[in-house]
Amino acid sequence: MRVTIREVAQRAGVSVGTASRVMNGHANVAAAIRERVQQAVSALGYMPSFMAQSMRRGGTRMIGIIVRDITIPVLAGFVRAAQDVLQAADYTLLISCSEDIRSRELALMAQLARRQVDGLIMTTCDEADPELLAARKAMNLPVVLLDREAPAPSDSIMMAHAVGMSRAVRSLAAVGHRRIGLVTGDTSVYPARDRVRGYREGCESSGLVLDPALIRSRSFSEDQSFVEFSTLLGLRDPPTALIAGGISMLPAALRAVRSRGLSIPGDLSLIGSADSELAMLSTPPISVIRWSYAELGRVGAQLLLDRIGGIDAEAGRRIVFPTELIMRESCGPPRHDH
Amino acid sequence: MRVTIREVAQRAGVSVGTASRVMNGHANVAAAIRERVQQAVSALGYMPSFMAQSMRRGGTRMIGIIVRDITIPVLAGFVRAAQDVLQAADYTLLISCSEDIRSRELALMAQLARRQVDGLIMTTCDEADPELLAARKAMNLPVVLLDREAPAPSDSIMMAHAVGMSRAVRSLAAVGHRRIGLVTGDTSVYPARDRVRGYREGCESSGLVLDPALIRSRSFSEDQSFVEFSTLLGLRDPPTALIAGGISMLPAALRAVRSRGLSIPGDLSLIGSADSELAMLSTPPISVIRWSYAELGRVGAQLLLDRIGGIDAEAGRRIVFPTELIMRESCGPPRHDH
DNA sequence: TTGTACGCGTTATCAA
């Protein structure tokens, strides 16, 4: 059986109240008594029960995280960075994967609500969905949205996708590309919307004609994006450059390109989103729109801690992180015959 | 404020005991009353408090997982698969990263103990360390070790690394390689030990002379393994083939190879451990010793659930999963001048 | 079949 505070008190010859005061470092306790209690604690190997503490104090010191898929390396990096910060503040993380499925997202939120987490870091598969919004509100606790743009009271940490995307387009246009394909997710979420916006801006400022057929924004999923890349490459007037507007799309892009026997950058230029070992070590190395997921995790965690600590900032804060374009050898001028 | 069972009972005009019995589906309760209580539940949106339930029932329905680093894709895949099984059984996962640091491992175990998890899936940075072993024993709950070989009472799920490694060596020897370099982790843990064993067996059965200088088993870390690969390639009589004996070593191997300007498989053959997008999409695609991490996660989770459910098997069960050698274009005969 | 009351391990209030 577990050793309780009662046994500690008994062994130290004091009341449970006094023992508790020693644990929690209260001032009004005699030095001699404190000593006795501490000895009893280490002698018995006592550790306070988190459950009982939570019950009494009303706070579980648990944080929920819901991401699309923990096996996506940048998301894992985000989680790890957030965990470092939260662990240091004596919070424990409950991590789960929504797979961008509405019903799963709702189920996971319900589970975390039952667990009475003190805060939540999450994405959402549809910013405009009233039921999802209501569910977040109903939880009635601090929420930090990851790369989502939604009504208060949730805070948000986001990337300036449009800026990076616009740079990417301009940089491709600068070497002669006039038809650039973009594959990204459903525009019901910010990162896809912002990337499309950046793409448009980039085209405009480069004097490119905007062909809607070149923008495929249906889903962030790997399988679906493979289809989209293939579709773009199969167009009668195919793009000479491709941009993967999703953090887990690069493998699909490379597969689509290779299945058509195209070479990079000879036949086609390619730019990915989010850096990765794959992008760096591909032959040739792939250009990417990049940002620091680790810093995102740290800041997101801190934002949540502030909010839990009852900071007095208006709700719905948005922190936007910069993106940068890293040009590698996957980009070059288009073929002459285009 | 949170809605409690008391309010439900009051609204339904029954006692808390009756309300509780309805929640838990007890038999002896009149249909009409059950109906009234259920209406009150949905009207008030009541959800039982997990904390209070845990306190009362003595079980938190939480499982701890400690892995080296969640950003390693195969480990993330393992965690996700385990989570699918455990989530379905209404368990919640607490995931943390030890980074293979002894003190962190101990600290994380202590934290999970305080949280009173019902079970634990973990690796350990040193199987022989008596303090780590004692710490696991002291937790006094079901533990499933991931790819570790340690004394009972922990169960283990492991891979047949030696089999795969031996095949890899023989397959390289078959095309003419006589000096094959191996980089793996410290032999204080099973996977490194087993790989070295498989390497030796492979050399023996292929009639290769065993040169200890070709075996580098210091650490699984990426940084360290880069150093080891570089060292091997810098030998006066360097190996003509390299085997990466760690799940996160492939990037380091590729970097070391490229920094010396060597081409694969022309100058050097390469085989990795654990499949990945990087291995599949590299140019050329990299051969790997592979196994299913997802199945590992599912079986590991099930093993733990069985144990928690009080199954009557002897402690210290070991389940060994097969490994297979996937040959890709990263392997070929050695250069003539060797 | 239902209600009452206790206890799970803490912390906080109040009285001594």
Added chain:
DNA sequence: TTGATAACGCGTACAA
């Protein structure tokens, strides 16, 4: 400065 005691929300033995 310390001790006794009441919560926190729930499940259940026991009594009715």
